[in-house]
Amino acid sequence: MNKKISLGLALSLIAIASAVTFILTSFFSLQSFNKKVVDVNEKGKKYNSLQTLDSYVREHYLGDINEGDLSDGILKGYISGLDDQYSKYLTEEEYLEEQSEDEGQLVGLGLTLDEDESGYIRIADIMDDSPVEEAGLRKGDIITLIDGVDVLSAGFDESIEAMRGTEGSEINITVRRGGIDKDYTFTRRSIEVITVSGEMVNEYVGCITITGFKKNTPQQFVETLERLTSNGAKALIFDVRDNGGGIVESLSECLDPLLPEGVIATAEYKDGHSETLVYSDEAALDLPMVVLVNGRTASAAELFAASLRDFGGAQLVGEKTFGKGVMQQTTEFDNKGAVVLTVAKYKTERSECYDGVGLTPDISVENTDEAYDDQYAAAVDAAMAAIQ
DSSP: OOOOOOHHHHHHHHHHHHHHHHHHHHHHHHHHHHHHHHHHHHHHHHHHHHHHHHHHHHHHOOSOOOHHHHHHHHHHHHHHTTOOTTOEEEOHHHHHHHHHHHHTEEEESOEEEEEOTTSSEEEEEEOTTOHHHHTTOOTTOEEEEETTEEHHHHOHHHHHHHHOOOTTOEEEEEEEETTEEEEEEEEOEEEEOOOEEEEESSSSEEEEEEOOBOTTHHHHHHHHHHHHHHTTOSEEEEEOTTOOOBOHHHHHHHHTTTSOSEEEEEEEETTSOEEEEEEEOSOOOOSOEEEEEOTTOOTHHHHHHHHHHHHHOOEEEESOOOOOOEEEEEEEOTTSOEEEEEEEEEEETTSOOOTTTOOOOSEEOOOOBTTBOHHHHHHHHHHHHHHO
16 A cells, blocks of 8 residues: 655655755765865965064165075975975076976086085086087096186085076186196087997896986887897896886886886876876887896886886896886976976886885895996896896
8 A cells, every 4th residue: 555645744844855955965065175274374364474574684684685586585485385306496596497408408518517625527428429528528527617617615515506608609618637737619509318228238238328218218219229239238237227217208218128018107196096107119129138236227217127026027137226106297387387286196007105214125235345346247148048
């Protein structure tokens, strides 16, 4: 038998349901409103503090204020307040420099510089086909003057900054060798950075060294890979020691010819969604692989090593890696500067994220003698053993 209710009771139930819905909606709306009010009040306090500080400085500061530098400083301070070692604000000049570096292009003289024990600048390395190489400068030469300014007087950091400049601009430096000073004038120019090199270790094993992942790295990598395999390599060593990482897209292009088809690595964002970072097609390299790593192997270089171990059966040789498993995104601002912000964690599809942990090598080896590379020798032994 069907049960019926009166019209009055039905209307009463509808009214009660509406009231409950209204109360719940109001409760959650009030919570949301209160949260927004707190956020607005907190932001207001920050802006008021900044305004108060600005007024105080402008009234009492003895020196002149450069408004552009001040604006950049405020933005840098905001990102610095996140206490994230990988996030940063870039000025227009810094952003342009980083873009050039990502392209694999260096504007300058092609020098790697260190501070000498004397306080002057020591040339630690010289790039091939650079202006200074053509002029006959050597590793170990000492730079004492930059555009007539003594390095000791200016300070090491300031002198290094003075070495920078735009393409086509001139720089005068004084170089000391064997107690004799000589003056040089150079024109800064764009130089392609070589991030990949390779050689046959012996008749069976090839070694590819990757110093960073720039936009031009994949082309250099594929050319080197094809050369070594054509020369008869039966096993490969990938040396990513001291490789601090770089562009994920370039890393993906380097892994593609090495690994089987499928999703290799993913990134997880703040809202919980995941995106594919590295995908490999069906072409794969069917050779034993070994990866050389150390404590300065970081970021994309760690992902390179982890991917080869998880999907290519590679052995890791050397020391525990740095442990950077977070990804940064660069966003340009209207003032032509940019913010580099940590936005996601990443990992291979078969392992946990190694951020703050690092990768533990399969064969742990430390270099104890500067004259002999124990890690390299262990990698060669591992590669030879994998062939047999």
